[in-house]
Amino acid sequence: MAEIKIPNHVGIIMDGNGRWAKLRNRPRTFGHKKGSDNVDRITTEAFKRGVKTLTLYAFSTENWSRPKEEVDALMGLLEKYFLKFIGKAVKKNVRVCVIGDKKVFSPKLQKVIKDCEDASKKNTGNVLNIAINYGGRQEIVRAVNNLIKKGKKITVESISENLYTTKNGEPDLIIRTGGEYRLSNFLMYQGAYSELYFTDVLWPDFDEKELDKALDEYAKRNRRFGGVK
Ligand code: FPP
Numbered sequence: 173m174a175e176i177k178i179p180n181h182v183g184i185i186m187d188g189n190g191r192w193a194k195l196r197n198r199p200r201t202f203g204h205k206k207g208s209d210n211v212d213r214i215t216t217e218a219f220k221r222g223v224k225t226l227t228l229y230a231f232s233t234e235n236w237s238r239p240k241e242e243v244d245a246l247m248g249l250l251e252k253y254f255l256k257f258i259g260k261a262v263k264k265n266v267r268v269c270v271i272g273d274k275k276v277f278s279p280k281l282q283k284v285i286k287d288c289e290d291a292s293k294k295n296t297g298n299v300l301n302i303a304i305n306y307g308g309r310q311e312i313v314r315a316v317n318n319l320i321k322k323g324k325k326i327t328v329e330s331i332s333e334n335l336y337t338t339k340n341g342e343p344d345l346i347i348r349t350g351g352e353y354r355l356s357n358f359l360m361y362q363g364a365y366s367e368l369y370f371t372d373v374l375w376p377d378f379d380e381k382e383l384d385k386a387l388d389e390y391a392k393r394n395r396r397f398g399g400v401k
Pocket of ligand 1: 228230232
């Protein structure tokens with residue numbers, strides 16, 4: 173059987189938790205809980221299939237405008253996720269990095285994130301970036317300001333080197349679940365040449381089969397990076 177071309181780095185916009193819950197007459201927070209349970213499953217399956225780096229969009233800089241109850245529930249789920257991960261970090265050999273502005277999180281969330289990053293920083297296997305309070309435009313502005321502060325020249329390369337994801341390169345594939353066809357401020361700079369895959373499937377229903385569909389579609393794409401092939 174011919175080897176299928178696997179993307180090195182995949183970004184996922186995990187959309188549709190709220191609608192998934194609404195379809196079941198349950199509160200939106202129930203959908204986020206289901207969505208959160210799906211994170212481990214898809215992460216494991218993607219890594220099993222040969223994806224090296226995953227970047228998951230968990231909370232955007234714009235998501236603060238949601239009702240307080242929903243924001244609190246999401247922050248609580250994230251806290252639980254990192255806490256659980258710390259115990260498994262060594263076994264998993266996955267390095268976790270949170271990308272986004274962490275300063276505004278509760279001290280407790282900041283601590284579990286730091287503990288998780290510290291516990292996994294020597295791991296040499298896969299990389300899992302979780303974007304929280306993340307905005308692609310803000311990331312670019314931050315990179316440019318860092319360069320100005322250091323008196324460095326602004327170039328395509330220097331901006332790229334000052335992004336949160338600098339060590340992990342650019343996503344080969346960005347998947348968005350939940351039926352919307354947009355990037356919503358996710359990896360705006362790094363995604364310049366990413367292949368995009370949109371599916372109507374809501375994030376809590378995005379299972380191994382759906383992941384395989386996305387990877388199969390990626391394998392068929394002809395990436396030209398502006399050139400001719
Ligand atoms: C979008 O669905 C989803 C989010 C804003 C949050 C994503 C968060 C998780 C999957 C859970 C926590 C994450 C981790 C890493 C443990 P939506 O609420 O916009 O759904 P809707 O479009 O149907 O309303």
